[in-house]
């Protein structure tokens with residue numbers, strides 16, 4: 001990146017990095033800005049990408065409901081269908097599926113024949129709750145690298161779901177509640193969509209149930225779920241699967257399940273040390289981000305001659321890209337995508353207003 005005065009650095013021909021985040025001067029908009037701006041283009045509703053306070057927001061139509069739930073009813077949000085082209089000042093802007101969560105987008109910007117794509121977060125693995133990632137040809141590609149190390153290679157989703165069901169049945173045989181921690185936006189719904197409801201009752205934390213409603217409103221099919229707070233027949237807990245955000249793993253909330261097994265679904269479970277650190281009973285390797293091979297495949301499909309890398313293992317990824325003869329540089333970010341350490345949900349109430357919602361970082 002070339003340094004420019006006033007803490008502004010040129011990222012490529014169409015984007016600059018400013019104290020507010022990525023900025024497109026030709027279109028006068030920011031992408032996933034860190035601070036309130038005039039025009040924010042949002043790749044998806046995770047908290048490290050969708051910050052409150054901007055005057056106006058643009059997102060993919062599929063993601064409008066979740067973004068509104070996260071940012072509040074009064075937020076000015078314009079929604080754009082995937083693939084539709086919007087002319088913003090002198091640039092052509094369009095949004096394309098990123099495969100990460102419902103409504104997640106890659107942002108494509110074109111001016112004077114030069115094309116730049118900002119990936120936001122991507123996932124190449126199959127997910128019935130959102131549209132699959134669309135490879136886009138471009139000159140400049142900006143990719144995340146949350147799991148940009150070769151050790152991150154995901155097992156198939158079907159295999160992980162088999163493991164989750166086996167754990168659930170094993171817990172049932174011991175009269176034990178299966179409490180599975182998963183980020184409330186995206187991961188929770190992806191797991192729910194893969195659960196076989198004939199196995200037993202499925203209950204949710206309020207933060208998960210609120211997002212479930214957005215997904216159902218957008219036409220995503222999920223099995224029937226009930227908020228744990230509304231369950232009077234406590235004996236049902238003995239054979240239930242409970243989906244909750246990691247922040248619910250505290251004595252006050254867990255008290256209702258005296259006999260339980262705790263699982264955690266995250267890409268970080270690929271690393272043994274993380275399993276110990278969280279002290280859960282079972283770790284399931286399930287991420288809503290691309291693994292190493294997925295990141296490479298997406299970058300290769302872009303045909304970009306310059307790649308900007310942000311989030312996660314950016315230095316390592318840039319080194320590998322340069323070794324392969326590609327132009328590559330780190331695009332610094334203010335936020336890192338690891339959610340394990342941060343609370344991602346407010347109090348367990350449903351239905352709820354937006355007050356008290358304290359979303360943390362992005363999921364992994």
Ligand SMILES: [Zn+2]
Nearest residue numbers: 048121337362
């Ligand atoms: Zn992210």
Ligand SMILES: [Zn+2]
Nearest residue numbers: 046121362363
């Ligand atoms: Zn994300």
